Amino acid sequence: MTDAASCRVWHFDVIVVDGFVLTELAAVVDTLRTTNRVTAQPVFSWTFRSPKGGKVKASSEAYVNTETFIERPQADYLFVIGNTDQDDPALSMGSVVGRYTHRGAQVFLLAEAASRYIKDRGGAARGMSTHWENSAVLRERMELFDADNAIASQDGQVVTCAGMGATMDVVLAVVGRHVSSAELMTVANIFLHEKIRDFGTRQPFGGARGTATGDSDLDRAIEIMQANIEDPVSIGDLVETIGTSNRSMERKFRAYLGTTPNTYYRQLRLAQANNLLVNTTLSVREVGLACGFSGGFSVLYKRFFGVTPLEMRRRRRETAKGI
Numbered sequence: 001m002t003d004a005a006s007c008r009v010w011h012f013d014v015i016v017v018d019g020f021v022l023t024e025l026a027a028v029v030d031t032l033r034t035t036n037r038v039t040a041q042p043v044f045s046w047t048f049r050s051p052k053g054g055k056v057k058a059s060s061e062a063y064v065n066t067e068t069f070i071e072r073p074q075a076d077y078l079f080v081i082g083n084t085d086q087d088d089p090a091l092s093m094g095s096v097v098g099r100y101t102h103r104g105a106q107v108f109l110l111a112e113a114a115s116r117y118i119k120d121r122g123g124a125a126r127g128m129s130t131h132w133e134n135s136a137v138l139r140e141r142m143e144l145f146d147a148d149n150a151i152a153s154q155d156g157q158v159v160t161c162a163g164m165g166a167t168m169d170v171v172l173a174v175v176g177r178h179v180s181s182a183e184l185m186t187v188a189n190i191f192l193h194e195k196i197r198d199f200g201t202r203q204p205f206g207g208a209r210g211t212a213t214g215d216s217d218l219d220r221a222i223e224i225m226q227a228n229i230e231d232p233v234s235i236g237d238l239v240e241t242i243g244t245s246n247r248s249m250e251r252k253f254r255a256y257l258g259t260t261p262n263t264y265y266r267q268l269r270l271a272q273a274n275n276l277l278v279n280t281t282l283s284v285r286e287v288g289l290a291c292g293f294s295g296g297f298s299v300l301y302k303r304f305f306g307v308t309p310l311e312m313r314r315r316r317r318e319t320a321k322g323i
Helices: 022-038 094-102 112-125 132-141 166-175 181-190 216-227 235-242 246-257 261-279 284-290 297-305 309-320
Strands: 010-015 044-050 054-057 063-068 077-080 106-110 152-155 158-161
Touching: 010 022, 022 044, 022 166, 022 181, 044 054, 077 094, 094 106, 094 112, 106 112, 106 166, 112 132, 112 158, 132 261, 152 166, 158 166, 166 181, 216 235, 216 246, 216 261, 235 246, 235 261, 246 261, 261 284, 261 297, 261 309, 284 297, 284 309, 297 309
Parallel strands: 010 044, 010 077, 044 063, 077 106, 106 158
Antiparallel strands: 054 063, 152 158
16 A cells, blocks of 8 residues: 555445344444554544434344435445345335445445345346345245355445355455555454455355365255255265265264254255245245245144244234234
């Protein structure tokens, strides 16, 4: 960096709406705050904003004081925090995003904010990223949607992101543009963040990488299961693909995960089914088929979750309405 560049203070606007995810907000602001502590003089400033201004409540019951949107934003960067509800109309930020990009800012949309942006763009949303949990819902709603399972994907001035724990990787990548490598590494070390992941890094679930059990055969097996939710593969075919035996795979699942391959696979598909059940309008039968249950889905669901699919859907809707 030049001396002139080191004197520049880069400003972030951080937008939150009701129910925002505090983890993501903290990852943005605490990373900037810590960088200012590490550098010789403050490098970053930020303003919390919301559609109406005032106090905004997080999903964890915490509050943050915000200012309203402005017609001519002066920020260098905009971060829109997710809020656990990708259907929330408050996250529909198309016009707001346009104001920032028109004035040269780079925009980062996290998790549900990215999902809402993808949904609003429809067929123009190919190759964008959101959290894997949201991607599964979008795939069922938008047949042509092809999510990028990277932790972040850039399209011009707009970056769609997985959010959650990947938020810090994204913020550190931005910070690295404006501080020295040594300062950046110091900040990462303060957060015990061993490695700053590149935007193209696959999300641990539903992406190119499976889980990280430390056993390559087991990781590969879980990766295959994750990639074949709608059309499950048999355990026999799975072990043949990996080049191991049924007995060996059984031992590994019991040793690392305390269950059998079949049970793990079934629970994985049921978890996906529950996500679709409470986040889409698909019928119970359609949800079952989307997760590889050609018959008996409701019985299996009740056995696992303790209630029928219809009862779970009713409870979630009542909770969302505050009943």
